Amino acid sequence: MPAMKNIVILISGRGSNMQAIVEAARAEKWPAKIAAIISNRADAGGLDYAAAAGIPTAVVVSKDYPSRADFDAALQAQIDRFAPDLVVLAGFMRILTAPFVEHYAGRLMNIHPSLLPSFPGLATHQQALSFGVKVHGATVHFVTADLDHGPIVAQAAVPVLPDDTEDALAGRVLEQEHIIYPRAVRWFVDGRLTIEDGRVHLRGPAA
Numbered sequence: 001m002p003a004m005k006n007i008v009i010l011i012s013g014r015g016s017n018m019q020a021i022v023e024a025a026r027a028e029k030w031p032a033k034i035a036a037i038i039s040n041r042a043d044a045g046g047l048d049y050a051a052a053a054g055i056p057t058a059v060v061v062s063k064d065y066p067s068r069a070d071f072d073a074a075l076q077a078q079i080d081r082f083a084p085d086l087v088v089l090a091g092f093m094r095i096l097t098a099p100f101v102e103h104y105a106g107r108l109m110n111i112h113p114s115l116l117p118s119f120p121g122l123a124t125h126q127q128a129l130s131f132g133v134k135v136h137g138a139t140v141h142f143v144t145a146d147l148d149h150g151p152i153v154a155q156a157a158v159p160v161l162p163d164d165t166e167d168a169l170a171g172r173v174l175e176q177e178h179i180i181y182p183r184a185v186r187w188f189v190d191g192r193l194t195i196e197d198g199r200v201h202l203r204g205p206a207a
């Protein structure tokens with residue numbers, strides 16, 4: 001029986017990806033515990049879900065700290081109270097400093113709503129529509145100091161339809177996020193991921 005892995009999830013808003021991971025972990029009985037849900041916003045809707053699900057929550061508000069480095073240090077202290085094997089960024093809308101990212105090297109994941117390396121940054125669905133791409137999607141990646149450019153764990157593609165609005169495309173991508181993020185976290189929990197030369201290798205079947 002593999003040892004239980006501790007997962008801490010960071011959110012800034014509704015937390016639908018966090019919810020998908022919590023529900024998959026419970027439904028599939030992962031050898032893992034969602035140890036805490038931590039947000040940089042006290043009004044994050046996902047905190048209500050986490051509390052109702054009986055998961056410890058914490059809030060670290062950036063304006064309470066004089067610098068980005070001080071905020072990241074406080075956030076790291078909160079996270080490390082739960083001794084995480086994996087830290088999952090799920091709709092977490094902060095750019096993290098290099099010392100923070102280094103501290104969690106190889107055990108810090110993020111989901112980005114585009115097929116990286118296309119469309120890093122914000123408003124990715126608008127970028128996709130403006131560029132006129134025919135395929136768009138989402139990427140789960142390990143986080144490095146190079147924003148939106150860490151080793152890719154999983155991706156999912158969706159078609160861009162002729163009359164797509166930003167919301168319609170975002171919804172189609174989000175559906176795929178809720179599939180690939182729990183799967184990627186499960187692979188980590190099962191010890192099936194290795195990173196070599198900036199590329200992720202999955203041991204065993206991807207299904």
Ligand code: GRF
Binds near residue numbers: 017092112
């Ligand atoms: C999602 O599109 C995700 O890709 C991005 O934040 C958005 C909101 O995610 N990182 P969630 O519903 O808060 O998980």
